[in-house]
Amino acid sequence: MLLNILINGLIVGGMYALLAVGFALIFSVARILNMAHTAFYMVSAYVIYIGSSMLHLSLFPSIVMAIFVTVILGILCFYLFFDRVKEHEFTVMIIAVALASAFQEILLLIFGGTIRAIPPLAEGFYDIGGTNVSYQHIFAFLLSALILIVLWIVLSKTKLGSAIRAVAQDSEIANLMGISVRRVYVTVMGISVGLAAVSAAVMGPIYMISPMMWGQPLVIVLAAVVLGGEGSIGGAVIAAFILGYAESIVVFMVPGGAFLGGAASMAVMVLVLLVKPEGLFGVLFEEERL
Amino acid sequence: MKGYLFLMYRWFHGEVLSIPGRVIALIFFICLFLFPLLTQEPYYLRIVTLTIIFAIFAASWDVLAGYAGQLNLGHGLFFGMAAYTAAFINIQLHWPPLITIPIGAIAGVLVGLIVGIPALRLRGMYLALVTLSFPLIMLGMVFVFSDFTGGELGLFGVSVFSPSRVVSYYVIAIVFTICIFIMYKFTDAGSKHLRIGVILHALREDEIAARTSGIDTIRYKLLAFAVSGFFAGIAGGLYTHYLRVAGPSTLELLFSFNVLLWTIFGGLGTIYGAVAGVFILYPLTEVLSLFELGEKIRYLVLAVVLIFTLLYMPEGIAVWVLDKIEVRCPRCKLVNVFWRKRCRSCRADLYPEKTKMRELL
Numbered sequence: 001m002l003l004n005i006l007i008n009g010l011i012v013g014g015m016y017a018l019l020a021v022g023f024a025l026i027f028s029v030a031r032i033l034n035m036a037h038t039a040f041y042m043v044s045a046y047v048i049y050i051g052s053s054m055l056h057l058s059l060f061p062s063i064v065m066a067i068f069v070t071v072i073l074g075i076l077c078f079y080l081f082f083d084r085v086k087e088h089e090f091t092v093m094i095i096a097v098a099l100a101s102a103f104q105e106i107l108l109l110i111f112g113g114t115i116r117a118i119p120p121l122a123e124g125f126y127d128i129g130g131t132n133v134s135y136q137h138i139f140a141f142l143l144s145a146l147i148l149i150v151l152w153i154v155l156s157k158t159k160l161g162s163a164i165r166a167v168a169q170d171s172e173i174a175n176l177m178g179i180s181v182r183r184v185y186v187t188v189m190g191i192s193v194g195l196a197a198v199s200a201a202v203m204g205p206i207y208m209i210s211p212m213m214w215g216q217p218l219v220i221v222l223a224a225v226v227l228g229g230e231g232s233i234g235g236a237v238i239a240a241f242i243l244g245y246a247e248s249i250v251v252f253m254v255p256g257g258a259f260l261g262g263a264a265s266m267a268v269m270v271l272v273l274l275v276k277p278e279g280l281f282g283v284l285f286e287e288e289r290l
Numbered sequence: 291m292k293g294y295l296f297l298m299y300r301w302f303h304g305e306v307l308s309i310p311g312r313v314i315a316l317i318f319f320i321c322l323f324l325f326p327l328l329t330q331e332p333y334y335l336r337i338v339t340l341t342i343i344f345a346i347f348a349a350s351w352d353v354l355a356g357y358a359g360q361l362n363l364g365h366g367l368f369f370g371m372a373a374y375t376a377a378f379i380n381i382q383l384h385w386p387p388l389i390t391i392p393i394g395a396i397a398g399v400l401v402g403l404i405v406g407i408p409a410l411r412l413r414g415m416y417l418a419l420v421t422l423s424f425p426l427i428m429l430g431m432v433f434v435f436s437d438f439t440g441g442e443l444g445l446f447g448v449s450v451f452s453p454s455r456v457v458s459y460y461v462i463a464i465v466f467t468i469c470i471f472i473m474y475k476f477t478d479a480g481s482k483h484l485r486i487g488v489i490l491h492a493l494r495e496d497e498i499a500a501r502t503s504g505i506d507t508i509r510y511k512l513l514a515f516a517v518s519g520f521f522a523g524i525a526g527g528l529y530t531h532y533l534r535v536a537g538p539s540t541l542e543l544l545f546s547f548n549v550l551l552w553t554i555f556g557g558l559g560t561i562y563g564a565v566a567g568v569f570i571l572y573p574l575t576e577v578l579s580l581f582e583l584g585e586k587i588r589y590l591v592l593a594v595v596l597i598f599t600l601l602y603m604p605e606g607i608a609v610w611v612l613d614k615i616e617v618r619c620p621r622c623k624l625v626n627v628f629w630r631k632r633c634r635s636c637r638a639d640l641y642p643e644k645t646k647m648r649e650l651l
Contacts, residue, residue, distance in 0.1 A: 102590055102597070
């Protein structure tokens with residue numbers, strides 16, 4: 001039981017972290033509350049499905065195709081919609097929700113509401129201390145960890161990374177220092193949507209895909225970002241793991257817990273925020289304390 | 291007698307007929323009350339009735355988010371809890387809607403206060419997310435305690451206002467008129483009798499400045515939550531007694547998002563904007579579903595309309611329209627119709643820049 005919770009929490013947390021990081025990145029850099037983030041994840045999952053089940057490609061090329069298509073779609077959305085109304089934060093949020101529901105409706109029109117499955121990258125089980133863990137789960141965790149580490153290196157060691165961090169801290173000053181803020185925004189949007197696309201490749205075979213699949217992970221992602229603290233990407237990762245563990249503890253320990261999985265992570269978030277209103281790793285400015 | 295009538299007419303002419311926005315509101319309410327005389331088709335009556343209920347709901351969200359600045363993403367919680375309370379009491383105790391709806395509204399107030407207390411410490415996006423999480427927690431509870439709540443199917447067999455659809459329509463329309471009037475007056479910043487509208491504006495614009503001016507921000511925030519919960523509760527009670535069921539769909543994420551979409555489409559921070567948003571968007575989706583093609587693409591159409599409206603009118607459609615047809619006198623701040631060249635009261639030039647341009651040319 002304990003081992004079950006440990007392993008499951010780790011895997012679920014890793015997947016949530018992958019999604020949450022992309023969302024936190026675009027939010028902290030461009031102040032865009034991209035509620036369509038998980039909709040891009042859904043689009044990517046469908047492109048993988050098209051590639052693997054309809055065009056009969058093998059899985060790897062279809063994943064590459066999905067990442068490519070989704071990133072282009074994301075950058076297009078940035079130029080067409082988000083870039084124009086960046087100043088109004090609420091409007092950006094509503095447009096993102098509308099975009100997400102537009103994607104949902106288009107997919108519903110094309111594929112119908114039926115639930116579909118993506119074939120896993122690797123089949124079979126591995127036995128860890130009496131717990132069967134499928135290869136897909138192990139693969140999901142390893143890939144999430146790898147991507148998070150790569151992202152961390154990019155952000156902290158490269159020139160692009162320092163540009164991104166500079167824009168996140170103060171876009172006007174960054175602009176004065178000769179960084180093209182707009183180009184950084186576009187790059188970050190691309191990276192963020194690309195991360196969503198990769199998570200589709202990781203999570204798609206584990207959860208079924210349907211045009212409604214964006215709602216549930218969106219809530220978790222929002223919770224992780226808030227819990228981690230506004231603008232803190234590391235915080236979002238840690239918060240995603242906390243939420244993953246909270247969910248798997250409830251699912252395994254409480255009868256009827258499958259219904260309460262989402263509710264449990266929400267409750268954890270509310271409790272933490274009541275104790276520490278700025279999130280776990282957020283910065284509280286003195287003038288904001290009331 | 292004749293003198294009084296004349297005075298009343300003068301008041302009416304000055305305060306209503308000369309202001310385009312109020313003329314539109316008057317025409318709107320007249321149409322609302324004449325609608326059942328026009329058609330008694332159950333399908334149309336049902337659409338309009340639901341539109342009215344959602345308009346109360348959207349306006350109550352606007353009081354909280356648009357005026358007090360507390361962005362509540364889980365407004366469905368107030369609505370849903372009131373609906374469940376009213377339905378539960380009605381089914382168990384067989385009390386009539388006249389009693390259950392106020393009880394539902396009180397439940398809405400209580401829920402509003404419970405949500406409002408954490409809101410005192412949080413702001414901006416954190417507040418939005420915490421409020422978003424409450425209906426989802428409640429939704430989990432509804433499925434776990436399905437003996438009480440009916441689970442997926444919800445509580446059904448709630449009594450109706452009256453067997454006649456038209457009577458139900460009029461009951462709901464009257465409640466709507468009263469609620470909207472109260473909410474409009476409550477939030478009116480220019481009111482001579484109530485301070486609350488101005489205080490809520492101050493709270494939204496700059497909380498710290500409001501505090502330093504001696505406004506008890508905590509009290510007014512909680513008041514905004516309670517009032518908003520009250521009206522959302524009334525809407526929830528009306529909804530459950532009209533549809534005769536209280537289901538978990540009211541607690542879902544999309545239901546709460548709908549309110550946001552309607553209100554921001556109409557215009558945030560204006561009660562009439564919320565009403566206009568609902569009265570444009572909700573019937574649009576319902577009418578589209580009459581056609582076979584429309585049924586499939588109605589939410590797509592809704593999303594596209596919303597995106598393009600917001601790209602070109604980020605303030606919302608009602609604010610945009612009013613901005614076009616009303617012009618405020620630069621000297622005495624009185625509202626005039628756009629085709630007047632001089633103010634109706636002080637004869638000041640309404641478009642000084644234009645006149646100057648013309649003189650230059």
